Amino acid sequence: MKAVNFLFFLVFLAVFEGIAFVVYSIEPTFGFLGGPAAFIAAWLLATAIKIVDEWEQIIILRFGKFSTVKKAGIRLVVPVIDRAIFVDTRVLTMDIPKQQAITKDNVPVLINGVVYFKVVNPQDAITKVQSYTFAMSQYAQATLRDVIGGMTLDQLLAERDQISREIEQAVQKETNGWGLEVSNIKIQDIDMPEELKKMMSRQASAEREKRATITKAEGDKEAAFNLAAAATTMATSPGAMQLRTLQTIDGLGPTASNTVVLAVPIELMQAASLFVKDKKQA
Secondary structure, three states, X not given: OOHHHHHHHHHHHHHHHHHHHHHHHHOHHHHOOHHHHHHHHHHHHHHXXXXXXXXXXXXXXXXOEEEEEEOOEEEEOOOOOEEEEEEEOOOEEEEEEEEEEEOOXXXXXXXXXXXXXXXXXXXXXXXXXXXXXXXXXXXXXHHHHHHHHOOOHHHHHHOHHHHHHHHHHHHHHHHHHHOEEEEEEEEEEEEOOHHHHHHHHHHHHHHHHHHHHHHHHHHHHHHXXXXXXXXXXXXXXXXXXXXXHHHHHHHOOOOOOOOOOOOOOHHHHHHXXXXXXXXXXX
């Protein structure tokens, strides 16, 4: 007996025992039976009161046959005749245990997931399936293996959302008749053999190296075209090479740690000296 029902039992017992005491004081013969009768009556009334929480509904079976569905609040159930079954209508979370499945390309994988569902029709959930939680768990596991078996490993790794939707649609189609609604199904983890993981890692590394080599080759090709264009421009422009040389020297910076050495042929120096001497004599 729950705490609330026990409290009601104490209240009813006190009231009925008071009535029995009054009857006993008037008629001792009937009052003698009042004590046990008060206890039984208090117990029956206390057990007849059911407190239904906001997220619950109760199925009433009268003599084993479905009678009605009652929602949240204080509800009365006829003792002995009626039986109340509480049903949680909140979203329930159920784990799909890790299990082995074989992909379409014959790769063994270990996979697990999680199912989110709720009861939308308590009558069907109780009367049409023995245990809707166990049935949902087993059907989700079987559907997961079927869907994985129809996909290759690459599809399995790249299309998790698509796999989840296919499993959800298949499970929802079957469980509609059970009074259940599947909110979502998610794949949590996919585990593969260690050798396959190493092979995939080497493949990914080779693919990245391939892309890096192609990118570097394209950069070298573009740089060669630019250098050829620059050489053509300097060859056709007078003084371009001299300006480029002066720009390079200027870029070295004025710091004392940089020393610029210009190699000038001796013949050019002698010609400059003779030119200066001739100018003076003139």
